[in-house]
Amino acid sequence: MTLNAENAIKHIAQLKNDFRLLGLSSGVDLIAKEAMYHKTCYKSYVRGYEDVMPSPIPSTSACASDVSQAEGYSIEHRFASENPAASVTDIKTAQSQALSHVYNYVQQNIMQQGCVERMTMLRERYQLHVQENAPNCFDPNFRTSSLKQRLVTHFGEW
Numbered sequence: 001m002t003l004n005a006e007n008a009i010k011h012i013a014q015l016k017n018d019f020r021l022l023g024l025s026s027g028v029d030l031i032a033k034e035a036m037y038h039k040t041c042y043k044s045y046v047r048g049y050e051d052v053m054p055s056p057i058p059s060t061s062a063c064a065s066d067v068s069q070a071e072g073y074s075i076e077h078r079f080a081s082e083n084p085a086a087s088v089t090d091i092k093t094a095q096s097q098a099l100s101h102v103y104n105y106v107q108q109n110i111m112q113q114g115c116v117e118r119m120t121m122l123r124e125r126y127q128l129h130v131q132e133n134a135p136n137c138f139d140p141n142f143r144t145s146s147l148k149q150r151l152v153t154h155f156g157e158w
Helices: 003-016 019-025 039-046 064-071 075-082 088-112 119-133 144-155
Strands: none
Touching: 003 019, 003 039, 088 119, 088 144, 119 144
16 A cells, blocks of 8 residues: 555545544554555545545655655655755664664563554654654654564564
């Protein structure tokens, strides 16, 4: 699922007053949840609402992984260009420290003690660490799916 598809589905669900879908998708990062849809089902759901669908998100506002893949930019380069107060080195350091903080938390509390926590809560923990330790490097658009990808890369499919 793309960010544009997620926004379109949520927007049209609101227009249709589709409370079932709103209940399932409200406050949920559908990309991180790896939500899937059949192309024909998606087309059927949005049919008749094409003229009121949210406009596509330009690549500069898309999630960092989309930008880095589409334009060859790293996450740090994209954010540094949006936030001139932060250098690429500062951003990499802040991200590395925040990821280490989350990795340690996952290792101690989830893997060793068997606690369960939502990915969104881990994202908030990551965001809070960056905000407290390097506020000029804080990226409010950091996606849960990006953190999930990094956790899977670090720990593997556990």
